[in-house]
Amino acid sequence: MAPKKVSGAPLAAGEEPLTAVLLADSFTQRFRPMSLEKPKVLLPLVGVPMINYTLEWLASNKMVKVYVFCCAHAEQVKQHLESTGWTHDGASMDVQVIVSTACKTAGEALREVDIKDVIKSDFVLVSGDVVSNMDLGAALEAHKMRRDKNKNALMTMVMKAGITASQRRRRGDIGLTLAMDPKTRRLLRYEEVEPARAMPKQAVIDAHFWGEADEVEVRADLADTHIYICAPEVLMLFSDNFDYQNVQRDFVLGVLSEEELGQQIHIHELFREYATCVQSLRAYDAVSRDILQRWTFPFVPDTNLLPLSGSQGVSKYTMSLSQLELTYREDNIVLGRTAVVGHDTALGQGTVIGDGAQVEASVIGRDCHIGRGAHITGCHLLDNVRVGDQAQISHSLLCDNVHVGAEAMIFPGSVLSFRVRIGEGHQVERNTNISMCQQLQQSASLSDDELEYAREGATSPPSEAAAPGVSANGTSSGQMDAFSADGHGFDQQLVGPKGQGYRWHSHGADVDVMRFSIAPPPPLRPVAADDLSDEESQAATNDEAPDVQPMDPDAAFRREVSETFLRCVAMGYDQDLAVIELNGLKIAEARDFADNASYIVTTILSLCLPAAPRVREEYRKLFPATTPDSRTPAGRSELITRLKAQLRTWAPLLQKFLRSADDQVNMMLTIEEFCGEEGIFENTGEQGRLFEPVFAQLLAALYEQDVLEEDAVLQWAQEKEHADEEDKVFLRKAEEFIQWLQEAEEESDEDEDDE
């Protein structure tokens, strides 16, 4: 293509034109189901499509050429770029579109760019969801200086410093543990920490780092901004290593592990400047709020800097700060006399808000109608949304043309995709995704790469081979399923009377659902377990980032074990599989067999009682509904019967983990804690105390199933002899059983003597 006239700043002699590669696809499915119909980069953040933030930021950093790489919905992205004038002649930078619909990962996309052979000099690699106001100048200069000295300084990663664990939680980010040379800013080690998983016990830093540098800085407060300044060799490396999928996990780790090649990655830290990328709905919400709070200045609504989607031109927001509440309004807004518009709210053109309606901390798009007395809190309404009178919506995302009937209620975390209708008076549960696209494949696939939405008439589970030309981020509009005629075939339970839409199950662990939900993260510690719904308290415990509030590692491990075990029970795995699973856990967490066994036993015990509040919804059916009253003999025998039934199945599993008498003693001590609701079993709501009266029978049952051996019991009893009086409660309860054991032992001794 002929070079266009660039009206930007003229380049100084000898300076290379600044080039950027923008990946207009995130290669994940976190924005499903919206991303089936509209590419994620075109979703508006406070009224403006995300990609415009990135492009405008690149333009204000005097980029000369930008290659926009499109995969999913390439046509839509292209059309957008055209209608907003980015690809026009005379635009401030030259935007070129590269389309390749077959790419499923960032790695493939970069290989594709390499094949096109358009990048000759150092370039900026960003994803299309970056929101930033940083001045690239300093980073570029530092990168250039390093490159001049050392051709192997391949990449500079821009990182935002000072991100705390709670900030990560707010944005659904992963944690990063980095080691770097504080003088040269060279990255030495890169490790991602999944927030929901337990913190790794240790990070290994090679001692030889100190051979090259006097100091090594270990940082956990950096967040990746997905802004990378790369040398052209980066693309070559991606081509050479065709298994590189992802920039961070593959490329960065790859370069660091092949240190002998001498290639280096450096870090550029941001302090006051803002940079982040919108990787999930949680981040979408958080970044929207940051924009409303002006962290992204000058990319804030009232500078009207960014073009809206299509040919709507720039917005016309004005800011007002009455009573210290920031609101942004465009013109032609009709506000009811008694309507209240609260803090951090943006109202788009042509929006009508009825009398008595309350809107706060929300972004309302253009031409929305909000009925009388409706309450909207913390929501994102895109264009042309209708909300009926008295409806209540909180912390949800409502896409274009959604209708919410009068008096309907939408609970936090819900996502209503394009054109969904919710019937009058209907209630939408927490974290419900509703879309007009039907999801055919219901199997719980944990893989991010697998495609499981409906393709035309395809009912068989789509395999990767079956879906060529469809990237992981979505499908072209032709593949949108044919939804049935209005009002027919929709689940009334889901969308209410006269509603329309299908449920969209988001896959991945519940932890991730909570983590990436548009609703704000639940509190770290549940205020009162009873007040909160199950999901909330469960996610609360799961979301606990270990470095915020150091959680008892035992409790964490215990939960891991019990969840794994419950999964095995629920899925009906056979014992060998369960052993493998649990063993895996044990190794991952550097625990011993006794730990495993102890927590399996307590889980078995809790399976005899009604589910505790923390138990996940899907496992609840495994638990009995009734609570046996262990004060009555009938209740006691009921409890023991239940226990025996469980043990008959699982005793062999336990045996596998109990390698020695010491292990068994450990297990007994844990059982003791469980029955006494002490230590990590305190306040879990598991009602372990119900087992207290039947402690002896409990031990007997274990003994019967060969889980406990008499040696172990006696050893335990011996240890307990010397304990304080209050610790002997259980010893007393077990006295009878121990006596009986001792007698039996003597007998068996005699038997052995006989042999």
Added chain:
Amino acid sequence: MPQQGQAEIDELCRRLRRRQVEGSIPTAKATAELLRTLITRQRHPDAAALLSDVREWGIQLQAAKPLELAVGNIVRRVLHMIREESRAEGMEEEKMARAISVDQEEKQPGLLSRAFAPGSSFARAVSLHNLLDVQHLDTLPESAPLPDQDDALQLQQAALRHSVLEPSDQSQTSVGSTTSSKKHKPGNWAGKPSIVEQLNEFIVELKDIDTSIAAHWPDQIHANDSILTFGYSETVKVFLLEAAKKLDFQVVVAEGAPRHGGQELAKLLAKEGLHTTLIPDSAIFAMMARVNKVLVGAHALLANGGVMAGAGNQLTAMAAKHHAVPFVVLVGLQKLSPLFPHDPSVSFNDYKSPADVMEYSAVSEVLDADYEAAGTCSEDLYVHAFNPVFDYVPPELVSLLVTDIGGHIPSYVYRLLAEYYSREDYTLESKALTESALKA
């Protein structure tokens, strides 16, 4: 709408929006240069067409950054130049016409009494600068109607003089047209070169505006004075350095948090050998009793004599008032705006990123803390930090304004306005344009 040149306008709009042009002098310069290019390049049959085009461009540019009043000021100035030029032209013609047909009036009232006669409205408002401009006054119609009608009258006269009126494609906007200049070749208005000439002069003036202001230092700074200033202002820096060449005096600089421009200024001044003291903003009141004068820069000078200046200037001004210390504002005339602070089109403040005020991590830290305390919903828990850029200092707190043409008290600003702008241009918006078109 002129399609030509739209690209340049868009480009400047974009740079204004992106905050790539900041500060009133660069903005004024960029605007003036763009207007010069456009005026030179494009053809306008008469002054009216030029007026309407310049106004049109001005509206676009001002809309790109409503906060930067300098854009509008420059556009108004150019409009004023065009009006003056075309009026002068009209008068020339009229004089000639009158010389032929009408006898000179025998008795003329005194200059001053004519100038202040009720109902008289001069093409150029009377001021000390043009009061004795005899020729100028002579050419005025005796019973001068309102300016707009004046234009219409002139139009009629022109029509009378030239029996055939060219079918005007500018009929909607022909109000400003004083003389459809059929004498000149239909391509371009004859007054243009003069406008461009004036613009050139103006751009040169802009470049040295700080030096011109600094030339007035002898009236403001005396030996062994102690001067307090707030934050960073290029104008103040030049002024102080100029004075320091001749005098020995002390400067106290308030740092101007959160941007801390004062720290930078203090460093620069100290490097030049001035006796400089840096104080935090919180010490301004305490320091005020010890200084002789406060000298600050401003962002804009408003029609009532009040100024928009960096955040923190109002408290400085109030402290100065309390201690009866003169509060002197150094302001170039490109910052003179005919708008009043209550004007809805003046957006007073810019709120920048709270990053200067607060750590980003504080946003969510408080979120967690409040959870425990209140147990309320998270959306109420974000810390709201504001980072306003400007203060409005009302005229009663300003002792003196030092402009490039000398010192004035705030109540004199209306005279300055009359000097540089035409009343018709005070509101740039197209509404005013169509209204006057209707009147005609």
